[in-house]
Amino acid sequence: MITQIRGRLIQKSPTAVVIDCNGIGYFIHISLHTFSQLTDNESIKLLTHFQVKEDSHQLYGFVSQIEREIFRLLISVSGIGANTARTMLSSLTPKQVREGIAAEDIRLIQSVKGIGLKTAQRVIIDLKDKILKLYDIDESISVSNNTNKDEALSALEVLGFSKKQSERIVVQILSKTPEASAELIIKEALKNL
Numbered sequence: 001m002i003t004q005i006r007g008r009l010i011q012k013s014p015t016a017v018v019i020d021c022n023g024i025g026y027f028i029h030i031s032l033h034t035f036s037q038l039t040d041n042e043s044i045k046l047l048t049h050f051q052v053k054e055d056s057h058q059l060y061g062f063v064s065q066i067e068r069e070i071f072r073l074l075i076s077v078s079g080i081g082a083n084t085a086r087t088m089l090s091s092l093t094p095k096q097v098r099e100g101i102a103a104e105d106i107r108l109i110q111s112v113k114g115i116g117l118k119t120a121q122r123v124i125i126d127l128k129d130k131i132l133k134l135y136d137i138d139e140s141i142s143v144s145n146n147t148n149k150d151e152a153l154s155a156l157e158v159l160g161f162s163k164k165q166s167e168r169i170v171v172q173i174l175s176k177t178p179e180a181s182a183e184l185i186i187k188e189a190l191k192n193l
Contacts, residue, residue, distance in 0.1 A: 032090035
């Protein structure tokens with residue numbers, strides 16, 4: 001199995017890169033999160049996941065160990081393929097995916113294009129215990145963050161802001177200050193909406 005590739009960056013796009021490693025060009029699928037972390041340096045190292053199927057062999061690249069772990073957890077869920085997992089990691093940061101699953105935030109998971117209610121529920125049911133154990137997350141903190149987030153979103157909706165726009169801003173706030181109270185989330189969101 002190919003676990004990492006180090007070489008010269010030949011080509012870069014938001015969904016894939018080509019890395020020249022001793023004369024062989026590897027085409028590697030990436031998420032927008034990884035794309036945003038790449039510099040314009042010629043030398044590059046990506047952690048990889050090599051997926052072998054009956055009709056294709058695909059390489060997926062990740063800038064961090066956590067992103068690769070989250071990707072592998074996601075593709076272990078029935079109904080989540082590599083492209084859906086990559087879309088999730090393009091829409092949300094690995095930390096947001098991890099905390100969303102730990103907090104049972106169905107709305108956050110469902111906000112990803114192509115993820116319906118049943119799939120979001122399945123992701124949470126299948127992965128919550130693994131995420132809590134693997135990342136040693138305190139379940140009570142996750143639940144209180146989820147409550148604060150829900151309260152803030154409800155208040156913003158009552159104030160007339162669109163649900164989708166409010167949720168995006170609130171997720172950004174919580175990623176910077178995970179322990180924020182509902183009041184603080186609302187105040188910060190109002191500055192950004």
